[in-house]
Amino acid sequence: MFKHTKTIILSLGLVLALAACSPKPSGQEASPSHPSYSNLNSPSSLEEVRSLLSAHLDKDSVEEFLKLVKDYNDIVGPSGLKGDFTEFTKTDYDVAKINPLWHEQKGDFIGTNCRINSYTLLKNTIEIPSVSQDDELLFMDNDAIDKGHVMDDKDKAAFNILFSRVKTEATQDVKVHAKRMAQYLSQFKFNDKVRMLSVVLHDNLDGDSLFIGHVGVLVPAKEGYLFLEKLTFEEPYQAIKFASKEEVYQYLGTKYSDYTGPGLDKPFIMDNDQWVEGTQ
Numbered sequence: 001m002f003k004h005t006k007t008i009i010l011s012l013g014l015v016l017a018l019a020a021c022s023p024k025p026s027g028q029e030a031s032p033s034h035p036s037y038s039n040l041n042s043p044s045s046l047e048e049v050r051s052l053l054s055a056h057l058d059k060d061s062v063e064e065f066l067k068l069v070k071d072y073n074d075i076v077g078p079s080g081l082k083g084d085f086t087e088f089t090k091t092d093y094d095v096a097k098i099n100p101l102w103h104e105q106k107g108d109f110i111g112t113n114c115r116i117n118s119y120t121l122l123k124n125t126i127e128i129p130s131v132s133q134d135d136e137l138l139f140m141d142n143d144a145i146d147k148g149h150v151m152d153d154k155d156k157a158a159f160n161i162l163f164s165r166v167k168t169e170a171t172q173d174v175k176v177h178a179k180r181m182a183q184y185l186s187q188f189k190f191n192d193k194v195r196m197l198s199v200v201l202h203d204n205l206d207g208d209s210l211f212i213g214h215v216g217v218l219v220p221a222k223e224g225y226l227f228l229e230k231l232t233f234e235e236p237y238q239a240i241k242f243a244s245k246e247e248v249y250q251y252l253g254t255k256y257s258d259y260t261g262p263g264l265d266k267p268f269i270m271d272n273d274q275w276v277e278g279t280q
Helices: 012-019 043-054 059-079 095-106 114-122 136-148 153-162 174-185 245-255
Strands: 036-038 195-203 209-220 225-230 237-242 268-271 274-276
Touching: 043 059, 043 209, 043 225, 059 095, 059 114, 059 237, 114 136, 114 153, 114 209, 114 225, 136 153, 174 195, 174 209, 174 268, 174 274, 195 245, 209 245, 225 245, 237 245, 245 268
Parallel strands: none
Antiparallel strands: 036 237, 195 209, 195 268, 209 225, 225 237, 268 274
């Protein structure tokens, strides 16, 4: 937990980031090019995504990720999840239906979120250095990892390094924060064809810091790109086909624009270790 800060009331934006990885359960409007999406709730969508991911990622990691997807969908699929790809206009997920289905079988294991699933996909594709880390804001992730036996100790340690909280300055100048985040992520060796797209939040609960509030994995597709994300611990997986990387940036920048508060900078997006300018 938060040690000396755990009794402090968290800001709304940070609560959403820690608990959910997604701020707008009411859904998102599609971009003008009308991307398509699936919740991977059919054999054909699973096979299509498996093929696209395996072309660029470690196959064992892909299978481990798809095992998490299937485990989730086998339980909550009846709540109305999409199978084959369909036009991405608005996504509304009935958490009131999902929660009882999940907890009946999983008990106090809350499931996996965006960070856990992104790490699962990327862990054998990127090089993670042995550096000091600050895992204060990852207590829910680590609790889920332990209760669900999702990772071994080695992977858990690397996970906490990848998504470590990063110290920054008390300013609302995004260039300052983006430089700090780029410096931290530059220690990692990323795959050039696979993109870790991170929505970075500014927090000042316990000193000014930066934190990856949401993250997903982007890979090339036959026409454009495929973006994979797990919306929340409760809400489902989404595989979304976009025509360009710019459309993905727009989607994330719009979706997470509310993750802010008084004295805080707006969220910004990192593409691997590079700041995507103009995404605030």
